[in-house]
Amino acid sequence: MIVKPLSCAKKGTTVHIQSIKNCCNCKLHLEEMGFIPGTPIRICYCCKKGSLVVTVRGGKVMLGEEMAKQIMVV
Template sequence: MNRPLSSIKKGSVVYIQNIESCSQCKHHLEEMGFIPGTPVEVCRCCNKGPLVVAIRGGKIMLGQEMARHIMVK
């Protein structure tokens, strides 16, 4: 079952399924490494603040709104 990245708990490793957003936002996220099939580990999360994820050997901070568009499994 696909869920938004913003709903995943700290310490979980999930795989990107798709990005549900406009083409410009989707392209931006893909340039950052958010490509379907890529594993992502949630390093920090909170309901109102940014999300920190480990992806492709680095860490990226995402706002909650942006993380809602990234569907994971």
């Protein structure tokens, strides 16, 4: 398994959260939104500026590039 940041995932793929880096309280914020290790995430849309729209736990969420870099996936 290759662990990489969510920001490197491609549109249309489904990945699973491996871990979340602990930085600037974003870890707690992401966990509250449903980004828990082991949870599958589907990449719906990748914006040119690095933002992503993902489906997690039945809801769609838009993440900025910096936050997506904190989520490590396989």
